[in-house]
Amino acid sequence: MAHEQPRMTHDQDDAWLGIDLGTQSVRVLLVTGDGTVLGSGSAPLGGRRDGVRHEQDPGEWWDAVCTASRAALGSPRGVRIGGLAVCGTSGTVLLTDGAGRPTSPALMYDDGRATVQGARARMAGLAVQDTWALPKALWLTETYGQGRVTHQPDLVVSLLTGQLPPADSSHALKTGYDLERDAWPAMLTRLGLSDAVIPDVVRPGTPLGEVSPTAADATGIPAGTPVIAGMTDGCAAQIASAALRPGSWNSVLGTTLVLKGASPTLVRDPTGVVYNHRAPDGSWLPGGASSVGAGVLTAAFSGADPAAMDTLAASYEPSGAITYPLVSPGERFPFLAPKAVALVLGEPESDADLWAGLLQGVAFTERLCLDYLHHLGAPLDGPLTFTGGAARSPYWNQLRADILGRPARVPQQTEPALGMAALAAYGAGAAPGLAQAAEGMVRIGRTVEPRPDRTxxxxxPYARLVDELTARGWLPPPVAAHALARLDDDADTSAS
Incomplete structure (x- = not known):
């Protein structure tokens, strides 16, 4: 049931607050509609890791929100805050009682203890992974007793408004919510989650309430500030890249690689490699997460100066080593292969050559992800945006554009908190659409053009890697054939 609130009128001087509940910290940004950052704040978060266990104390989230919010709001004076939204880590879940108080620790996005529950959910016909929120919610109820299934932002919103809110459909996705039907599947009850413990769900951008006087005293956020339903951190980063119009894609390259795009229709993938979030307007945000990424550089070259290595790597195009640089065993996108391992084909002649091979291998994977999306029929004709920590490397950005054979935009500011500020502006009625709100706030730093001779x-090397992945049984032959056909199309285009 949606909690509709009357919408305020806004002017161009209003500011918007975005709150990002990350793994290691809470980050808060105060941003105007044109993207000017008026204030920022952060506060660290702890956690407990032990093997597959990864927990956080939910009480720390609120303490960190209070600290970070006060820092973000410390300087501006006389600025009206038009609204706020909160994002959290996808799949992080806990149990709360009827008053919204935690009755369990929070199981983080990568907690891996719910393997039995995950298998049971899949047997019931739900396409979930063991680390998704649904198996963990089952594990929590079996371990701690019945309680309301609560996502990370739900708890913070309840403390801001004084009432436990409905969940947003973005965070509810990994708890098994059917975005296409806009309903919880009936089989959740058979799995052990009764209607009493499953939250109501609303779309992102829905007004949930207002900041209470008690929360205002704790956070410094003015009482009465509208609180808008948020999205997951990955979707928040996509909003912060302004990749929201059909055919647009955001490639987030950090420790691992994540691609998220926009489509007017659901991108169906029977293998579950690509999944879809739903935008506030009902359109779709397809995407996938690879286990390849920049984390392999840290593992292979601990303490190296990335800029210096990039300079040396420019002499090895292409590298003597063709790589599939998995950060950890198993691959999820652009193909599903739980037993896949990192590959190095050929012998690099030096550390610089290996560094070059790893950079190129990540870009080859990125190209294969786009080829797979094209194979599924996803629209790819919009702009491509590079974000994530690796986007700070000008050399790698150029290399990726060259290998992909398409230009890429690099925004100046890509924090998930910025995405939540844009969503707050949209949800409070200050913009006709989320894309318009994001485009008003996002500032593109530069556009990297591909060099056809390098492409x-x-x-x-790309074709050889595709052949190797296919020969190992990881990449389905129809996907490989499609990728190679697109390579031939590119060659024909260049020659004409």
Whole structure:
């Protein structure tokens, strides 16, 4: 049931607050509609890791929100805050009682203890992974007793408004919510989650309430500030890249690689490699997460100076080593292969050559992800945006554009908290659509153009990697054939 609130009128001087509940910290940004950052604050978060266990104390979230919010609001004076929204880590879940008080620790997005429950959910016909929120919610109820299933932002919103809110459909996705039907599947009851413990769900951008006087005293956020339903941190980062119009894609390259795009229709993938969030307007945000990424550089070259290594790597295009640089065993996107391992084909002649091979291998994977999306029929004709920590490397950005054979935009500011500020502006009625709100706030730093001669230079190594992945049984032959056909199309286009 949606909690509709009367919408305020806004002017161009209003500011918007975005709150990002990350793994290691809470980050808060105060942003105007044109993208000017008026204030920022952060506060660290702890956690407990032990093997597959990864927990956080939910009480720390609120303490960190209070600290970070006060820092973000410490300087501006006379600024009206038009609204706020909160994002959290996808799949993080806990139990609360009827008053919204935690009755369990929070199981983080990568907690891996719910393997039995995950298998049971899949047997019931739900396409979930063991680390998703649904198996963990089952594990929590079996371990701690019945309680309301609560996502990370739900708890913080309840403390802001004084009432436990409905969940947003973005965070509810990994708890098994059916975004296409806009309903919880009936089989959840058979799995052990009664209607009494499953939250109501609303779409992102829905007004949930207002900041209470008690929360205002604790956070410094003015009482009465509208609180808007948020999205997961990955979707928040996508909003912060302004990749929201159909055919647009945001490639987030950090420790691992995540691609998220926009489509007017659901992108169906029977293998479950690509999944879909739903935008506030009902359109779709397809995407996938790979286990390849920049984390392999840290593992292979601990303490190295990335800028210096990039300079040396420029002499090896292409590298003597063709790599599939998995950060950890198993691959999820662009193919599903639980037993996949990192590959190095050929012998690099130096550390610089290996560094080059790893950079190129990540870009080859990125290209294969886009080829797979094209194979599924996803629209790819909009702009591509590079974000994530690796986007700070000008050399790697150029290399990726060359290997992909398409231009890429690099925004100046890509924090998830910025995405939540844009969502707050949209949800409070200050913009006609989320895309317009994001485009008003996002500032593109530069656009990287591909160099056709370099694109052609990397075609052979890419084809060899595709062949190797297919020969190992990881990449389905129809996907490989589609990727190679697109490579031939690019060659024909360049020659004409």
């Amino acid at each position: 052609a230079r990397f075609a052979g």
